Amino acid sequence: MQDATTRAGFSRQEYAQRLSKTRAAMARAEIALLIVSDPSNMAWLTGYDGWSFYVHQAVIVGPDGDPLFWGRGQDVNGALRTCYMAPSDIVGYPDRYVMSDSHHPMEHLAELIRARGWEGLPTGVEMENYYYSAKAHVVLSAALASELRDATALVNWQRAVKSPTEIAYMRRAARIVEKMHARILELAAPGVRKNRLVGEIYRTALDGAEDEAGEFGGDYAAIVPLLPTGEDASAPHLTWDDRPLERGAGTFFEIAGCYRRYHAPLCRTLFLGEPPVAMRQAEEALLEGIADGIEAARPGKTAGDVARAFYRVLERRGIRREGRCGYPIGISYPPDWGERTYSIRPSDETELQANMTFHFMPGLWMDDWGLEITETLLVREDSPAEPLADVPRALFVKA
Numbered sequence: 001m002q003d004a005t006t007r008a009g010f011s012r013q014e015y016a017q018r019l020s021k022t023r024a025a026m027a028r029a030e031i032a033l034l035i036v037s038d039p040s041n042m043a044w045l046t047g048y049d050g051w052s053f054y055v056h057q058a059v060i061v062g063p064d065g066d067p068l069f070w071g072r073g074q075d076v077n078g079a080l081r082t083c084y085m086a087p088s089d090i091v092g093y094p095d096r097y098v099m100s101d102s103h104h105p106m107e108h109l110a111e112l113i114r115a116r117g118w119e120g121l122p123t124g125v126e127m128e129n130y131y132y133s134a135k136a137h138v139v140l141s142a143a144l145a146s147e148l149r150d151a152t153a154l155v156n157w158q159r160a161v162k163s164p165t166e167i168a169y170m171r172r173a174a175r176i177v178e179k180m181h182a183r184i185l186e187l188a189a190p191g192v193r194k195n196r197l198v199g200e201i202y203r204t205a206l207d208g209a210e211d212e213a214g215e216f217g218g219d220y221a222a223i224v225p226l227l228p229t230g231e232d233a234s235a236p237h238l239t240w241d242d243r244p245l246e247r248g249a250g251t252f253f254e255i256a257g258c259y260r261r262y263h264a265p266l267c268r269t270l271f272l273g274e275p276p277v278a279m280r281q282a283e284e285a286l287l288e289g290i291a292d293g294i295e296a297a298r299p300g301k302t303a304g305d306v307a308r309a310f311y312r313v314l315e316r317r318g319i320r321r322e323g324r325c326g327y328p329i330g331i332s333y334p335p336d337w338g339e340r341t342y343s344i345r346p347s348d349e350t351e352l353q354a355n356m357t358f359h360f361m362p363g364l365w366m367d368d369w370g371l372e373i374t375e376t377l378l379v380r381e382d383s384p385a386e387p388l389a390d391v392p393r394a395l396f397v398k399a
Helices: 012-028 039-046 073-082 105-115 134-144 154-158 164-187 194-207 230-234 277-296 303-316
Strands: 033-036 058-061 068-072 090-093 123-125 209-211 214-216 249-259 262-272 326-328 357-360 375-378 396-398
Touching: 012 039, 012 058, 012 154, 033 039, 033 154, 039 058, 039 154, 058 105, 068 073, 068 105, 073 090, 090 105, 105 134, 123 134, 164 194, 164 209, 164 249, 164 262, 164 375, 194 249, 230 249, 262 375, 277 303, 277 357, 277 375, 303 326
Parallel strands: 033 123, 068 090, 262 396
Antiparallel strands: 033 058, 058 068, 209 214, 249 262, 326 357, 357 375
């Protein structure tokens, strides 16, 4: 068993508080057994940290006691190295279940549930989840001969308000993303190939940064760098290729610093040459809207209040934009750094609380160009939200 402070840097007391919050949410949902397959939730509950989410794995929260890690047999040592639980609560399944047409890991999980005396308990699974397949659900339901309840985002919601240690990790991630954007601004120029620039982005991200406590390294982010140029920037989710940057075009850089799996996304746009008037006008609207949104992001206000403050500016300036303009963030694994609970959109009346964190992401994707200027925000007790990163909020321009 790990010491009082685990490898992830959180105390056993903090993990106990997380487990208590989760069990309280389970009770409200009338669930006695919870099967958690989202690796972000698994890590948040137990400290498990490994690139093993391409196979079936889970953390099981029973009616009492510590959680149970269940995964591929060869990942047991990784769980022993990173989780706080006793070895008896870390269970692996044989490799004959991996990528097999005749065996499925959920059959093994069902046997484990029966062996622990949990069969027949009201059981929840994360149905709307990247890591829990339709086949897994069918096999597990049949093996347990019971109906499984949808517990999507039950654990995610418990992660919304961050602890002091989590906030400290996100501040470190913000120091990293500051360096990443500084390096982009230093190196980006006409003729620079995007793949080489991305290599420097990764090098800077992993090299880390420093704060008053000293130097620290970076982690891989849950989303790869997104940096489309010109007309490609009208699409929000293109990555990179080996073509050179162009003069007379803008490129947005959607990236995140990451420290111990905690993220601080930050987007800025760089134009090589003289930006068109329409882009400058959009920049003015974004900056005003972001400022109004930050002012609205206070405890007692809602996610919708932040979005409405932003959209009022765009409407006043004649810019049409649809969809959400932000989402909660914290600990995460690929393919997404969002927490997948509330959204910063006009219709979302989730009440903000102090120490919530979200990515205020009001990007504009027009017919033939795009503009992204964003902030990672911390909701504070008695003042507007705090941007965690200190990078000039502007459209960057290089001749």
